[in-house]
Ligand SMILES: [Zn+2]
């Protein structure tokens with residue numbers, strides 16, 4: 001179990017209109033290799049999360065309902081992707097690249113590895129989970145997808 005950090009992390013989109021503060025962030029980056037994340041962001045999606053968060057510039061945030069169970073948000077001005085909102089658990093995974101993350105942050109797992117394209121790999125040794133495995137984990141946690 002990795003302890004959350006006491007210091008919040010501050011992130012912003014490319015144009016700076018939207019800024020995000022994540023409180024008690026876990027120093028973990030989850031990489032999702034699913035096909036939707038690839039089309040959304042060009043490759044693996046690195047996500048960070050924390051106990052709570054606040055957003056400045058909300059009026060400039062556009063949410064896109066990417067599936068029955070998730071919304072993906074981006075900045076209306078510069079197009080920067082901001083977060084993935086998992087609706088069944090009401091959890092937000094913020095784009096790791098928006099933040100200047102402290103040195104404690106590490107990639108802790110890679111998910112949907114069965115959908116990862118052949119043309120890249122992350123060099124870190126991490127747990128690797130297929131889409132079926134991660135969906136089973138979410139269902140075991142009580143989340144429903146249909
Ligand atoms: Zn922006």
Ligand SMILES: [Zn+2]
Pocket residue numbers: 032033034035036037038045112
């Ligand atoms: Zn994904």
